Amino acid sequence: MFRLEDIVRAFYIAKKDIKEYYLKPPTISWGIVFPVAFTLAFILKGGHHAKEIVPGLIALALFFGTTSMAAASIVFERKIGSFERLLLFPISYTGIALGKTLSSFIFGIVSLIATIVVVLPFILNVHVCSLLLIVVLMLSAVMFSAFGVFISFLIKDPTNTMMIFNSIRLPMIFLCGIFIPVSSLPLPLRLIAFLLPLTYSVEATKFAIDGDYDIIPPAVSILLMFITTILLILLTSIKIRRAIP
């Protein structure tokens, strides 16, 4: 699927994005401050039940972190015309999609670390499967990044970026098992939940932290996250190709 030189160039795109966008106000506010703030708010409000929502909050914070970076880097570049510069380099469209996914992934990890620092006191006494948690969070970060990158390419008017992103992200808080288990949702909403990538991340993170899951076995969640990631990167590369007039 990827040539070696595409993968190397994808890293260069990620490195450039880190230098260019990591300190931009929308990236910091929506990607780090907002997820850390709502995680802290829910944990403080949750009292002794806080432990139960920690896995969902971690996944949600990661989701906001990665998608905010994608929105900042892609939508902004398309607006000022510098995205076209990437199309002039000898790299495939899939390579560009991978590069953009990678920069969001790295930012997502930074955002995740900030969130983990906040939730750490609440999971100290919990038996955590560390290796599985790392795998799940890494995979979630890549999948959310690919999701954010794909959505960014669907946005036509840059002024609507955060409105569109939030209208996708915020309903997921209630549909993906963070506060309300997916198994308790009415059937139509449950079906929608199965279509949303955050659901699988929340389920797998729950298992890695609690040793328990709600409705989707962790192996299935991990497999589906992997497939979704590949699919989103491919769809993005198709979208880039089709965007050429």
Add this chain to the structure above:
Amino acid sequence: MSNAIVAERLTKYYGDLLAVDHISFQVRKGEIYGFLGPNGAGKTTTVRMLCGLTRISEGRAYIYGHDINEELVTIKKLIGVVQDISNLYMELSCYDNLMFCAEMYGVPRQRRKEQVMNLLKFFGLENKKHAKFKELSKGLRRRLAIAAALVHEPRLLFLDEPTIGLDVRSKRQIWNLIRKLNEEGITIFLTTHNIYEAFRLCDRIAIINRGKIIAEGTPTELRKKVSGNKIIELQVSPPIKKNTTFESINGIVDVSIGRDNTIYITVNDAITALEGILKIVKKLGLEIVTLNLRGADAEDVFIKLIDETDRSTRLDTRR
């Protein structure tokens, strides 16, 4: 293979709009080839098709023998493109912008730094090495954009309106750079709506209007296309306000009066016309302040050719 670019019936439709209309041309290796035309003529669309930023609707194009539709990644390694907007990365320094381009073009790691430093020096940007792109003036941004397109030592450079929006000094600096690059063996495809730029810089020029190439040749060949006509520039005292004064003279094609009261008389028989003009000047008791006879210049050529195509298009539409 002596051609850097071969375009065969290259065509672009945007929906129903025909932006580029079955144009064919060749750009020889080592030359500066100009694409001259008014705004909206199809210049940028042609460049975009040739570097893969816009799909080709019909026809074919080859860069150094490689088919654009089939070998785009190979072609991208051979060409450098400077678009009509300076679209480098705002938050990155001049050095980081060039380094990123070097990485993306696959310049070997051990040569990257040297190459970037050489370009900063060549373009007079050494002291701006750490300045962010957003902090540069328009002229410096344009210079850095050209430098970025050269970082991988391309054989062919596309320059799309390279001096648009620049002041006279920056414009001349860019022209000198273009000549210098061409002397170093780089083939240059230059689009411009600036007639003087095209006639000063280019070895050959194609004039494009409404998506069609309406004339092609060296600047001298293009001037010959209107060589039958010469222009007399006349200033008299007291000034004449009516351009009908000289219209009855034999050999005169057109008369117009400029803002500074200079009378521009286009003639097809200079001697007969001059005799007639001098007679009238004497008869009216006018004093000649200046009198110049010159051949058609670049602007005359351009206007004549553009007017001719516009006229024939209007006639076609009426039919």
